[in-house]
Amino acid sequence: MGSDQHAGHDVVRRRVLGALARTAGLIAAAATGLLQTARAWAGERNVPAFDAKVLDEALAAAGVTDAIESPDVVLRAPDIAENSAIVHIEIESKLPGTRSILLFAEKNPQPFVAQFDILPGMDPFVAVRIKMAESAHLRAVVLTDTGRFFARRETTVTLGGCAG
Amino acid sequence: MPDPIKMRITLDGDVATVKVLMPHPMETGLRKNPVGEGFVPIHYIHHVVATHNDRPVLDAQWSRSVSKNPFLEFRVRGAKSGDRIAVSWEDTHGESNRLEARVK
Numbered sequence: 445m446g447s448d449q450h451a452g453h454d455v456v457r458r459r460v461l462g463a464l465a466r467t468a469g470l471i472a473a474a475a476t477g478l479l480q481t482a483r484a485w486a487g488e489r490n491v492p493a494f495d496a497k498v499l500d501e502a503l504a505a506a507g508v509t510d511a512i513e514s515p516d517v518v519l520r521a522p523d524i525a526e527n528s529a530i531v532h533i534e535i536e537s538k539l540p541g542t543r544s545i546l547l548f549a550e551k552n553p554q555p556f557v558a559q560f561d562i563l564p565g566m567d568p569f570v571a572v573r574i575k576m577a578e579s580a581h582l583r584a585v586v587l588t589d590t591g592r593f594f595a596r597r598e599t600t601v602t603l604g605g606c607a608g
Numbered sequence: 609m610p611d612p613i614k615m616r617i618t619l620d621g622d623v624a625t626v627k628v629l630m631p632h633p634m635e636t637g638l639r640k641n642p643v644g645e646g647f648v649p650i651h652y653i654h655h656v657v658a659t660h661n662d663r664p665v666l667d668a669q670w671s672r673s674v675s676k677n678p679f680l681e682f683r684v685r686g687a688k689s690g691d692r693i694a695v696s697w698e699d700t701h702g703e704s705n706r707l708e709a710r711v712k
Contacts, residue, residue, distance in 0.1 A: 489654070489669045530675045549673060553638070557673040560682075566658075566665040567623065571681035575636070575673050 493556045499548060499583075502556040506546060508585045511592035514539070519584040519595040525576065528601035533582065534571040535560075541589030542568035551580035576601050613695055613707035624687035624711050626658070628680045628695050636672040653678060655698045660684045661691055687711050 493505035503509045520534040535545050545568065547557040552575070560570045568586070576599065583596040611631035618625045630653065637650030650672060658666040666682050684693060689711055696706035 494669070494671050532679075534681075552673050553636075554671055554673065557671050559669045561667040563663075563665050563667065565660055565663065565684060565686055567683035567685055569681075569683050570666075570668075571679070573675040573679045575675055 490556075490559070494554060496556060497554060499550045499555045502548060502554070503583075503585075506556065506559075506585070508546065508587070508592050508594070511585050511594040514586075514593035514595065517584055517586045517593050517595035519582060519597055521582050521597055521599045523598075523600065525599055525601045526603060528576045528578070528603055530573050531576050531599060531601070532571065532573050535569070535584045535586075537568035537586040537588075537593075539568070539586055539588045539593060542586055543589065544587040545570055546585040546587070547572070547574070548583040548585070549574065549576055549580055550583070551576070551578045553577060610703060610705045613697075613705055615693070615695060615707055615709045617693055617709055617711050619687060619689065619711050622686055622688065624660075624684040624691070624693065626682055626684060626693055626695075628678075630656075630678045630680070630695075630697055630705070632677060632697075632699065634672065634674060634676045634678065651699060651701055653697045653699045656680065657696050658682060658684075659692075659694045660687065662694075 490506060493502050496502035496505050516538040518536040518538065521531065525531040533547065535547065537545060542562055544562060545560040548555045549557050557574050558572060562568050579600040581596050581598055583594055585592060585594045614629040616627045632653050633651060634653065635648050635651040637647055639648045641648050652670065652672040654670055656668040656670060657664055665684055691711040692708055693711060694706060694708035696704060698704040
């Protein structure tokens with residue numbers, strides 16, 4: 445079999461895959477209805493990362509294992525949370541070109557808590573309230589145009605349970 | 609029909625600070641059923657989108673670890689009085705909700 449034939453197969457394969465991907469994209473866009481406008485702008489849900497049961501697996505699935513600790517990622521959380529069902533978290537990035545903010549709670553049954561994709565026109569800041577299964581490290585990871593950075597801090601919960 | 613979203617917007621210069629409350633049980637699937645056997649089924653908001661004058665500014669994917677009746681705060685740059693800011697969510701049951709408000 446000559447190399448020309450291989451090249452021909454590759455072209456056909458790429459066309460077919462491209463068509464399939466486009467069709468899948470259209471179906472997904474139609475199915476999301478209300479939220480379809482944003483789909484074109486931001487990433488799809490990273491299901492393996494959200495399903496991961498331990499922090500290392502979640503970080504690996506999210507592709508942020510190699511993130512560098514940075515003082516330009518500001519993670520605000522209480523030192524002691526009296527109600528583990530409502531822990532107020534603020535994350536701010538001072539890094540240019542911030543595209544996403546990811547939040548992890550080390551000891552939660554699924555440590556990947558949330559991903560915020562920051563689109564043009566929004567400040568790289570979010571505040572959200574989360575549940576914590578027990579005292580744990582919280583980790584905020586920021587994805588920028590040039591790299592991956594993180595901040596972490598320990599939050600102690602005095603009343604346990606992720607059930608609430 | 610889920611309870612309506614609540615939104616408060618404050619404008620400081622050209623930055624609109626948006627605070628949102630989304631009434632929702634955010635069931636983890638780990639809570640014992642208070643009036644029966646087993647556990648309350650999992651049911652949580654997994655996707656949230658915010659727009660500024662119909663242009664998406666925030667696209668968030670959430671887990672069940674976000675608190676009941678989720679609170680979310682974010683800041684929109686380049687905002688002015690009269691602009692429209694909307695927040696919509698979609699949950700694991702396929703339910704959704706949306707609220708649009710104007711910057712005062």
